[in-house]
Amino acid sequence: MEGSRPTLSGMARSHLTLAALATSAVAGLDVAAAQPFSSNRHGDFDTALLTARDGSHYLVRVPNSDAAEAAQNAELTALASLSSGVRTRLPFALSSFVGQSVLRSRDGRPARRATVYEFVYGRRVRLERLYPGPLPESIGRAIAAIHSLPAGFVVDAGLPVVTAIDSLRSVVGVMDRAAATSLVPAALLSRWESATDDTALWQYQPTVIHGAMNADALLHSADAEDRIVGIIGWSDLRIGDPARDLSWILSAPSPDTVDQVLEAYAEHRPGSDVHELRRRAMLYAELELAKWLLFGMDTRDSGIVDDAVQMLDVLVQSVHGHIAGGLAHETGPILDVDEVQRMLDERPQVAFDHRSRSSLSE
Incomplete structure (x- = not known):
């Protein structure tokens, strides 16, 4: 999943809105801080970096197009296939899916999903x-x-x-x-x-x-x-x-x-x-x-x-x-x-x- 040092950027959905979506997607998630996150994806997603009370970090993303949603679904399938046994063979970290919540659509379009992932650290x-x-x-x-x-x-x-x-x-x-x-x-x-x-x-x-x-x-x-x-x-x-x-x-x-x-x-x-x-x-x-x-x-x-x-x-x-x-x-x-x-x-x-x-x- 996306990772690197977080940077501030403008977003269509505010980081506070995304934090609220994350708490509804992940039971027991106690968010202590949230900030906008730019991952150089050219506006494909609205993304926020969340800091939990225990100090762990998460990313919450909402796709802004059908193509972005398709890419996100494909990545979820890939991450699910990368079991703990497979991951032990790799000399680096990769993210895991944590939870999802469905956003209401007011214009009749297919509903988007806010997806929460573990944050991957690194530059x-x-x-x-x-x-x-x-x-x-x-x-x-x-x-x-x-x-x-x-x-x-x-x-x-x-x-x-x-x-x-x-x-x-x-x-x-x-x-x-x-x-x-x-x-x-x-x-x-x-x-x-x-x-x-x-x-x-x-x-x-x-x-x-x-x-x-x-x-x-x-x-x-x-x-x-x-x-x-x-x-x-x-x-x-x-x-x-x-x-x-x-x-x-x-x-x-x-x-x-x-x-x-x-x-x-x-x-x-x-x-x-x-x-x-x-x-x-x-x-x-x-x-x-x-x-x-x-x-x-x-x-x-x-x-x-x-x-x-x-x-x-x-x-x-x-x-x-x-x-x-x-x-x-x-x-x-x-x-x-x-x-x-x-x-x-x-x-x-x-x-x-x-x-x-x-x-x-x-």
Whole structure:
């Protein structure tokens, strides 16, 4: 669930209203203090941080759109599947559901639910400040721990299972749609096609993945250990390509940081082919730009289209000299793809619509 140091922000529902909803949702909850809480979710939720009399902290959230409510429901399913036994295998904390209350709807729309969660402590990782040190090693270890979980609990919970073939089809679908716009440089299309034609690249074993991993999902400690203490945002928990959870790190400001994360990942997940993981991660990272272009086309927003075209042109220049050799581990970080993903996430309805079209699409 959401976590980090709380910050004050304006909210549609006051923190006092949210505190009252929380007390009705959780029997015996004695709230001593409440304050608005901003989690960089762009208004998707009204959120408050609550302090109980015993000193424990909780978050109460109310979604502000159907897409946000769908994401919240998906996360509740994911958190419920992460049993205490599963959680003992993870070297970090994650939240738990505490209670819910239904809000009355005065305009005939479906009622929203105020949901209360345990608060996860920690500071959000800042990708632009991620340099070699203990933190990248901890990130690699944390992601490896997720990917080492047994798949059974995800399957039992009815969460998505995405095979390697499903993932390849999804990638080809994005490429074909992007190519149809005639706005993607031919060199990039050729580069991506060479990756999809490489059968060895798609012969991997799907694992449990977070599914929405990025810097915002990671919480680290403020002490000298500087380690990952919490991971949030579990609404896309599934079985899928482990490279999905690693693509964001390629935008780190130092290549040494990327190497450190992947080396730690390999150390804590023996037998994983980090070279192939990195190649697919790079492909996914580059295709985020294609998704941004498609979003602009779908919404007929010429500003977004122009922005995407410009970024694709920069990408061509960034990988110049690597085109002929295709996606290889020597190809370094290209663009801030974490920022591109964040821009896409700011449009939750589009992301939700895309997921609903195919439960097997990553």
